[in-house]
Amino acid sequence: MAASYDKEENSDPTATLVRAGPGRVRLKLLILSGVEAGHSHSLDNGEYTVGKAPSCDIVLSDKTISRQHLKLQVRDEGVLAIDLDSRNGSFCEGMRFSQVELRPGNVITLGTTELKVVPEDTRERSMPLSTRDHFGALVGTSRKMREVFTLLERMAPGGSDVLIQGETGTGKELCAEALHQESRRGKGPFVIVDLAGIAPSLIESELFGHVKGAFTGAQGDRAGAFERASGGTVFLDEVGELPLELQPRLLRVLERRQVKRVGANDYRTVDMRVVAATHVDLEGAVKEGKFRRDLFHRLAVLRVTLPPLRERPEDIPLLIDTVLTRMNRPPSALSDQTRALLAQYPWPGNVRELRNVVEQVVNLGEEALPELPPLPGDEPRSGGHITHEMELPFKEAKERLIEGFERDYLKGLLERCEGNISRASREAGIDRVYLRKLLRKHGLEDRDGA
Numbered sequence: 045m046a047a048s049y050d051k052e053e054n055s056d057p058t059a060t061l062v063r064a065g066p067g068r069v070r071l072k073l074l075i076l077s078g079v080e081a082g083h084s085h086s087l088d089n090g091e092y093t094v095g096k097a098p099s100c101d102i103v104l105s106d107k108t109i110s111r112q113h114l115k116l117q118v119r120d121e122g123v124l125a126i127d128l129d130s131r132n133g134s135f136c137e138g139m140r141f142s143q144v145e146l147r148p149g150n151v152i153t154l155g156t157t158e159l160k161v162v163p164e165d166t167r168e169r170s171m172p173l174s175t176r177d178h179f180g181a182l183v184g185t186s187r188k189m190r191e192v193f194t195l196l197e198r199m200a201p202g203g204s205d206v207l208i209q210g211e212t213g214t215g216k217e218l219c220a221e222a223l224h225q226e227s228r229r230g231k232g233p234f235v236i237v238d239l240a241g242i243a244p245s246l247i248e249s250e251l252f253g254h255v256k257g258a259f260t261g262a263q264g265d266r267a268g269a270f271e272r273a274s275g276g277t278v279f280l281d282e283v284g285e286l287p288l289e290l291q292p293r294l295l296r297v298l299e300r301r302q303v304k305r306v307g308a309n310d311y312r313t314v315d316m317r318v319v320a321a322t323h324v325d326l327e328g329a330v331k332e333g334k335f336r337r338d339l340f341h342r343l344a345v346l347r348v349t350l351p352p353l354r355e356r357p358e359d360i361p362l363l364i365d366t367v368l369t370r371m372n373r374p375p376s377a378l379s380d381q382t383r384a385l386l387a388q389y390p391w392p393g394n395v396r397e398l399r400n401v402v403e404q405v406v407n408l409g410e411e412a413l414p415e416l417p418p419l420p421g422d423e424p425r426s427g428g429h430i431t432h433e434m435e436l437p438f439k440e441a442k443e444r445l446i447e448g449f450e451r452d453y454l455k456g457l458l459e460r461c462e463g464n465i466s467r468a469s470r471e472a473g474i475d476r477v478y479l480r481k482l483l484r485k486h487g488l489e490d491r492d493g494a
């Protein structure tokens with residue numbers, strides 16, 4: 045695939061530390077307090093003076109610090125800090141010193157200023173962008189997607205748990221499946237648990253399993269998703285929907301690979317990889333107290349964010365061709381005119397919505413191309429498509445009409461209820477979980493998960 049690859053910095057949060065020389069991690073001195081708080085100084089091999097005097101290598105504007113306060117000797121073997129007979133002294137981890145060997149993480153205090161020795165942020169600046177145009181079934185040639193592929197190439201074989209973020213329809217499930225297939229667990233099971241689609245009361249048993257008699261209806265022992273995925277991968281879709289009271293149990297699975305079936309007394313060890321996905325901002329959920337911070341941090345060690353389609357419109361032609369290939373249709377099944385229209389729509393429902401529209405147009409003819417006005421709030425479709433649907437086999441025609449009705453109904457409902465899901469579910473008389481599932485199906489769910 046022809047593409048011009050930018051050499052931009054990659055912000056891969058998972059890239060490894062580069063060593064300064066054989067055996068030593070490069071360090072820097074981070075200023076934690078005072079006027080210069082937030083500044084940092086690289087500690088390459090050599091000597092550095094620290095003090096108030098402008099002639100020092102590291103100048104600190106702190107009245108309680110001597111003009112020449114401290115000397116740092118940086119060698120391959122380590123960093124030696126030597127107090128230069130300062131008036132108020134130098135302290136490491138609260139202990140006054142005249143000379144001390146510093147380690148990463150040590151905090152030194154000079155006067156009222158605190159400084160921390162931390163590993164240098166030496167993430168590989170020029171990590172080459174992937175040259176792939178697909179990863180598993182995910183396709184894309186945009187820079188944003190190739191950045192994603194670069195990460196996935198590194199994450200897949202390792203087998204560590206991964207968090208996938210992205211709006212609805214951006215391919216999170218495809219991504220999880222590709223991570224599974226390209227890992228050494230690829231031949232094992234891939235078990236999907238859609239936490240937004242299961243009634244909250246059933247989630248516990250679905251994930252962890254249950255023993256006979258654990259609750260009414262538990263007629264036999266049942267393994268939960270983590271056990272069923274033994275040797276493979278569990279995909280936890282919409283992990284943000286996991287009820288707070290179950291979150292410590294997921295943390296235990298992630299940290300100790302142990303599950304306890306509902307009603308059982310003992311833990312069982314499980315061997316699987318967890319790939320979780322969310323379309324909501326989990327950090328925001330943590331701030332609101334809806335998601336545990338410790339679980340978020342454990343999940344977010346390796347994370348990848350799938351960009352929305354409006355940020356990579358250059359992928360649209362390839363995506364259209366991919367949908368056509370999956371339908372066994374040639375690229376000529378869509379006219380240039382239609383392609384041009386599809387290429388300029390912002391696709392709030394992302395690739396899923398694009399796929400639906402392509403399928404609709406290919407099946408019903410280009411006259412069936414829905415109006416694709418700029419967002420927000422396009423008008424409900426008119427009944428003008430009924431003629432086409434009347435010509436289809438009964439089952440297909442009925443499904444299409446229902447789909448059209450659902451979409452129009454939901455749009456009207458959301459508008460009336462100003463996007464408030466609880467209100468909408470009350471007004472429509474349908475369960476909130478089911479309503480959200482319908483909204484996702486039609487690419488109508490708000491990015492904040494409204």
Ligand SMILES: Nc1ncnc2c1ncn2[C@@H]1O[C@H](COP(=O)(O)OP(=O)(O)OP(=O)(O)O)[C@@H](O)[C@H]1O
Nearest residue numbers: 181182183211212213214215216217218395396484
């Ligand atoms: N990059 C892509 N390449 C090819 N197909 C894609 C891509 N992204 C999404 N799709 C297609 O779009 C549809 C939706 O993808 P998927 O179900 O993986 O999205 P999702 O992010 O998990 O959505 P949701 O949050 O609603 O569960 C699927 O048919 C999938 O095949």
